[in-house]
Amino acid sequence: QGNIFQEGFFSLVLHYPLFCTKKQILNSGLAFYKTCREFDKRMTAIMVKFLIGFSLLLVTLQGLSAQKETLNPEGCGVSYSKTMIVNGTEVKDARYLWMVFLDAYFPTDTYGCGGTVITKRHVLTAAHCLIEKNAYAHKVVVSYGSVDRRRAKTVWASKMLIHKDYDNSKTKNDIALLEVKYPFTFGKEVKPICLEMAPMPIV
Numbered sequence: 001q002g003n004i005f006q007e008g009f010f011s012l013v014l015h016y017p018l019f020c021t022k023k024q025i026l027n028s029g030l031a032f033y034k035t036c037r038e039f040d041k042r043m044t045a046i047m048v049k050f051l052i053g054f055s056l057l058l059v060t061l062q063g064l065s066a067q068k069e070t071l072n073p074e075g076c077g078v079s080y081s082k083t084m085i086v087n088g089t090e091v092k093d094a095r096y097l098w099m100v101f102l103d104a105y106f107p108t109d110t111y112g113c114g115g116t117v118i119t120k121r122h123v124l125t126a127a128h129c130l131i132e133k134n135a136y137a138h139k140v141v142v143s144y145g146s147v148d149r150r151r152a153k154t155v156w157a158s159k160m161l162i163h164k165d166y167d168n169s170k171t172k173n174d175i176a177l178l179e180v181k182y183p184f185t186f187g188k189e190v191k192p193i194c195l196e197m198a199p200m201p202i203v
Contacts, residue, residue, distance in 0.1 A: 069119035075186070077194035093146050098193035100144045101152070102178075104129055104137040115142065117192045120183040123157070127166040127176040136160075142180055145189035153189065155180045 077098070100123055102113040113129035123142060130137045140157035143149060158181040163173040184190045 069121050071119060071192075072194050072197070073186070073192065076192045078191070093148075094188060097189065097191040100142050100190075101149070102129060103141040103143070104132075105139040105141075106132045106135055106137055115178065117144070117184060117190060118195060119192060120186065121179050123178040123180065125176050125178060127162045127174045128168060128171070130160055130162060130176050131166075131168065140178060142178070144184070155182050155184075157181070 098117045100115045100117060102115050102123075102125060104111045104113060109132070111129065111132065113125060115123040115125035115129075118124050130140065137160075140160065142155050142157060143152040144155075146152040157178040159179040160176060161179075162176045165173045166175070167173065186192065
């Protein structure tokens with residue numbers, strides 16, 4: 001079975017109008033969009049900065065669906081852990097509620113990666129997590145709620161959007177968005193990270 005390409009859709013996710021084209025539906029049903037351009041040329045891009053482990057990235061958020069989500073809701077970026085580990089390696093449950101683990105399934109292998117929850121439906125991750133030797137992941141499972149994989153909850157990604165200028169050879173624009181099939185319920189198991197809303201340079 002081959003991949004199915006369809007023309008684009010109009011999105012108002014995060015209140016910003018985008019027109020996404022070249023929708024590709026993989027055999028597993030996972031959909032992603034190769035191109036998202038501004039529908040309104042007067043729109044200015046939102047740049048966000050976040051820290052995922054060792055990575056500091058500046059990105060332009062782009063829409064994945066017609067459902068609106070809110071960035072930086074009340075309580076974002078606040079953990080339920082009362083203690084902090086200094087110069088340690090162990091991370092306890094509830095310390096970083098916005099961190100998730102991704103299982104990306106490829107035709108010949110499966111890779112693990114990290115991600116950050118930014119809305120009830122969206123996870124920010126690296127583009128290289130979803131592409132392997134020019135092949136796209138045909139299934140992505142998001143695990144959250146516990147550092148113990150046996151106790152973690154899971155949800156499938158239904159859509160993915162990879163930066164249109166991602167260059168694996170130079171590791172440029174190494175960023176992607178995932179939309180999960182069912183929304184997260186924010187609470188003691190998962191919360192979104194807070195994002196800087198103003199454009200800023202990265203040193």
